Amino acid sequence: MLVLSRQRDESIMIGDNIVVTIVDIRGDKVRLGINAPSEIPVHRQEVYEAIQRENIQAASLAPEETRDIGGLTSK
Amino acid sequence: MWINTTRFGRIDVDSADLLNFQSGLPGLEQCREWALLADAENDALGWLQSTTRDDVAIAVVSPRRFVPQYQVRIPRSELTPLRLHDVKQAQLVVVVSKNNKGLTLNLKAPIVINLEARTGRQVVASGDLSLHQQLDHTLSTLKKSA
Numbered sequence: 309m310l311v312l313s314r315q316r317d318e319s320i321m322i323g324d325n326i327v328v329t330i331v332d333i334r335g336d337k338v339r340l341g342i343n344a345p346s347e348i349p350v351h352r353q354e355v356y357e358a359i360q361r362e363n364i365q366a367a368s369l370a371p372e373e374t375r376d377i378g379g380l381t382s383k
Numbered sequence: 384m385w386i387n388t389t390r391f392g393r394i395d396v397d398s399a400d401l402l403n404f405q406s407g408l409p410g411l412e413q414c415r416e417w418a419l420l421a422d423a424e425n426d427a428l429g430w431l432q433s434t435t436r437d438d439v440a441i442a443v444v445s446p447r448r449f450v451p452q453y454q455v456r457i458p459r460s461e462l463t464p465l466r467l468h469d470v471k472q473a474q475l476v477v478v479v480s481k482n483n484k485g486l487t488l489n490l491k492a493p494i495v496i497n498l499e500a501r502t503g504r505q506v507v508a509s510g511d512l513s514l515h516q517q518l519d520h521t522l523s524t525l526k527k528s529a
Contacts, residue, residue, distance in 0.1 A: 344460070345460075346459055346460045346463050347460060347463040347464055348460060349458070349460045349461050349506075349507070350460070351507055355491070355507060356409060356507075358514055359409045359410070359489070359491070359492045359505070359507070359514065360409040360410030361410065362410075362478070362480055362489050362492070362514050362515065363408050363409055363410040363411055363441065363478065363505075364410045364411070365480050365481070366441050366442065366478045366479065366480035366489070367410075367411065367438075367439050367440065367441055369441075369442050369479060369480060369481060370390065371390055371391075371422065371424075371430075371442075373481060373486070374422070374425065374428055374442050374479060374486065375424065375425070377425060377427055377428055377444065377479070377486060377518070
């Protein structure tokens with residue numbers, strides 16, 4: 309993995325159209341600003357990984373398990 | 384075109400009815416082509432069946448039927464790859480899954496389908512939405528009797 313040291317308000321470029329800027333550093337928290345073309349989605353990694361797990365779980369559902377869904381509603 | 388499926392057997396799908404997911408689905412990135420099937424027994428339910436993996440199918444529903452207050456804000460970057468010219472072309476569905484308490488809906492990451500271009504994408508909606516919203520049986524029974 310490439311590791312770069314940066315200070316507040318400094319940036320790195322990824323390719324020629326993605327800029328990641330260190331906006332603020334407070335204690336163990338870093339705030340990043342990300343400038344990327346509109347077709348490039350940016351996610352927090354843990355959210356993306358949770359969606360991956362959820363889809364894999366969903367892909368194991370059998371039709372028999374969904375039989376009473378017509379009578380269900382959100383809690 | 385005929386495809387083999389573990390859940391529904393060998394089925395004939397019209398190639399015009401196939402959906403192309405350019406990025407697959409998170410966790411199922413290799414599955415790019417899907418057929419949207421109606422469930423034989425339940426008109427509230429559809430299945431996205433992978434055309435390349437016979438064992439991969441995902442149950443989907445229209446969320447408003449189950450969560451009437453559901454509203455989503457989707458960042459433009461998530462929709463750009465779908466090439467939607469008009470929001471009316473878009474159909475929104477959510478993935479059905481299960482946990483130890485029963486069936487759940489993924490409200491955080493709905494699937495947007497461009498009905499005209501036959502493209503689809505699972506997007507990440509903004510805000511505090513559940514990845515596994517519990518569906519509840521008792522509540523609907525109460526509603527029906529009210």
